[in-house]
Amino acid sequence: MHELPVEDAPGAAPPVAAAPSALEPTPAGSSRALEVLSRVFGYDSFRGEQAQIIDHVVDGGDAVVLMPTGGGKSLCYQIPAMLREGTGIVISPLIALMADQVAALEANGIRAAFLNSSLEPHEAQAVEQQLLAGELDLLYMAPERLVLHRTAQLLQRARIALFAIDEAHCVAQWGHDFRPDYLGLSVLAETFPSVPRIALTATATRETHSEITENLRLDHARHFVSSFDRPNIQYRIDPKAAARDQLLRLIRTEHPGEAGIVYCLSRRGVEQTASWLVDHGVAALPYHAGLDSAVRHEHQERFLREDGLVIVATIAFGMGIDKPDVRFVAHLDLPKSIEGYYQETGRAGRDGQPSTAWMAYGLGDVVNQRRFIDQSEGGEQFKRNARSHLDAMLALCETVSCRRVQLLRYFGQESEACGNCDICLTPPTTWDATVPAQKLLSALIRLDRERDQQFGSGQVIDVLRGKDNERSSQSRHHELSVWGIGEDLSEREWRTVLRQLIARRIVEAVGEYGVLVPGEDAGPVLRSEVTVELAVDRAPAKAPRSSRGRSGGPSRAAASLEPAQQEVFEKLRGWRSSIAKEKQIAPYMVFSDATLVGIIEQRPTSVEQLGGVSGVGAKKLAEYGEDVLEVLAEA
Structure with a gap:
């Protein structure tokens, strides 16, 4: 400090x-x-x-x-x-x-x-x-x-x-x-x-x-x-490809039966995602400002007081949430700022146990966020501030070095590579994309000058790859000198290139429809005055066909325990849930996951020994001590 x-x-x-x-x-x-x-x-x-x-x-x-x-x-x-x-x-x-x-x-x-x-x-x-x-x-x-x-x-x-x-x-x-x-x-x-x-x-x-x-x-x-570092949180950002399937895989393979928060940008996205998760066997509830206040309160109370519930929400949910056992926070849409992202991901792992901050991020996120800013009713100062926040967020998403270093640097803190983010665990491959960037910029210029029209990402990529469609035929795009000059890259690869160029302001998406135009930093690229190094996207994993359920793996909080100890952990969680339900309080108000792990590791055989476990105060020792020892004895 x-x-x-x-x-x-x-x-x-x-x-x-x-x-x-x-x-x-x-x-x-x-x-x-x-x-x-x-x-x-x-x-x-x-x-x-x-x-x-x-x-x-x-x-x-x-x-x-x-x-x-x-x-x-x-x-x-x-x-x-x-x-x-x-x-x-x-x-x-x-x-x-x-x-x-x-x-x-x-x-x-x-x-x-x-x-x-x-x-x-x-x-x-x-x-x-x-x-x-x-x-x-x-x-x-x-x-x-x-x-x-x-x-x-x-x-x-x-x-x-x-x-x-x-x-x-x-x-x-x-x-x-x-x-x-x-x-x-x-x-x-x-x-x-x-x-x-x-x-x-x-x-x-x-x-x-x-x-x-x-x-x-x-x-x-x-x-x-204090240091802003949360070393127990693993930060990961994946290229978006069927984001809900990616989310489902995360829940099933890494956090089965555990509490989590999923953030979406729109109320519609919240409703659809919560319903989709329920249809796929995940206990989930929606939360956004458009819901009746009584429904919002009920969903919030259930999330706080039930184990293993997933809440799908807009950013209207979360500030001040004291639930310590949130094991993952997922973003299906790009946050507007690093401050927001840090605060939202910070709701994971408040108990210090291993947790995940995961995001699916794609080209549409970049285009949509820039469009929202340009069309907002705020003044020019507001827009400049919003663009600055977004640029910092995009830099975090597109970094090829440790995400934690980038995140902490934003708050003025220098640090070493963490070894616990996706970049550190799987370093990305970079490549010289100067020529593809020049091809893309040339296509934008030719499309604008020769046909007096402007197009979004899909049509520009089709022109680069020489792919015929109705708009190309009507506009005679096959006559352009840039037709098919980028056929060596797949559509997905071009989208990756485009996303990173927009993030760097080499290309900009403007207007209501996200029309692509050369950005403020396009000139040096076209004149070959700079080299454009881009990252190769890691291939997104496919979601499994069937749920593994809780048997699919141990709780991340109990991951350090031996298999036999993990069974005791689950018995203690079950006892905790019954007590919480009886008292109508949240389970963590009885004992946190971290305290349950401490109890198992220290193996107390008396009330006095139990009182030496971190997180067991005098009132809780008097109230729950004998019950805990009984559960341990039975287990």
């Missing part, structure tokens, strides 16, 4: 150079904080600079914390809220998830509540009375409620331990998740000058980091920037 000195903070863009990964445990921390960590949460040591952040906030200091999803951000305000006098106020945009967040805290014996529009008047009044009576450790509320005059009056009557501003990147006006209500949170600096504030996010470039600091008036805060 990196600490920004107070004297360097005002007016400067905070540096984002990172120290060693926050995922590495350290024994540092005050004795009081460590005691709470052990007794309440069941962990022996803090990770990264969690201890320093906690001590700083407990002492009354402000902080800006950038830490990856699953890196332990929540502890950075939860423990200070329990150690300081009063109640910690957590500002979160996630009304739909507050009840689950509170339930997870209560499962650890923490006094928590939420105050939002889902409560009846008498319920809200009861929460307010708890706050005033000092009976809460943590109280969640949305930003639009916090800035109300009535809420300000309520908080001024209460003893406030701290303000935690979660998902703080929402305050960045050019960010991917901007929420205007967050701008109103700057009032906290004036209204509660003596109450420490901590802003936290898992997604922030240097510019977003600076906006958080300025817009929330955290000029004198200490800045802690």
Whole structure:
């Protein structure tokens, strides 16, 4: 992590150079904080600079914390809220998830509540009375409620331990998740000058980091920037060819019976993909803003509380999802920015266990995203910002070097090749595509000049390959000098070339129909001033004909276990599911997959030994200890 000195903070863009990964445990921390960590949460040591952040906030200091999803951000305000006098106020945009967040805290014996529009008047009044009576450790509320005059009056009557501003990147006006209500949170600096504030996010470039600091008036805060690396996530991007079949193969062969999130660009795509997965034996539910709110809530609750469910969603789903055992995140359409991609893929493997971030990416994604930007109603500044975000996303997709290095560099962090992405595991073959690029550009120029018409990718490729069709005959394309000059490449190979040339702005797709024209970087290519090195697409794997089911392979979370231990893992999962159903809570609120693996590896034979397993706090030990030992004995 990196600490920004107070004297360097005002007016400067905070540096984002990172120290060693926050995922590495350290024994540092005050004795009081460590005691709470052990007794309440069941962990022996803090990770990264969690201890320093906690001590700083407990002492009354402000902080800006950038830490990856699953890196332990929540502890950075939860423990200070329990150690300081009063109640910690957590500002979160996630009304739909507050009840689950509170339930997870209560499962650890923490006094928590939420105050939002889902409560009846008498319920809200009861929460307010708890706050005033000092009976809460943590109280969640949305930003639009916090800035109300009535809420300000309520908080001024209460003893406030701290303000935690979660998902703080929402305050960045050019960010991917901007929420205007967050701008109103700057009032906290004036209204509660003596109450420490901590802003936290898992997604922030240097510019977003600076906006958080300025817009929330955290000029004198200490800045802690963790490594953005999530080494347990394997990043993979495959050429799109029957994307749903590719997705099905991923689920069946690598994640049978495991929880996952599939992102699609459109509501229609969400509905069709969810239905298709169900037809092929995968338990899946759709989620998008067009569904009735009651249906959305039901689907979200089922995803959180059931094991092995796949949710198919637009980007309306996911922020703040605390489900730790999401084993894969898949994208069937290209995300609009690296920030969005990083945040969405970050919902996999929050428990630190092996997980997959997979995407199917093709020529249509590039053309469609550029068209959406060109046709948007936003101003020129908005369009420039959107194009910049898309260019960075395309660079990640088309890189021929480690994807993790490229991803982390976007957030200002340099790293070594990871050995756990598709590029590292199967290095791509590159080739000199200068001549094919020149042929394609020449075809675009001839089609435009000689026939005063413009065409999309399909027709251009047919001309290059000398393939007759109705449009070619009507336009007499066979008379052009470029007719058939690219017959040495297949249609798929030409699409690969075209996709990469568009990503590099050597070719551009413009207008409503994605008409192809030479791009801003076409000149040097045509004049042979540069060499165009392109990657050969890896052949996409074909989906299997029949489902392997859970017997097809072990859970990725339990992959490190021996076969006999994996059977015990499944028995513990079954017990956990029954307890969760009985209590109407999510299974991970009983124990996470990582804790179940730890139980199996340590083989406790007594309650005392079970209490030494990471993730088994005092309340859970008292509540579930004997049951766990009984399951182990039977297994």
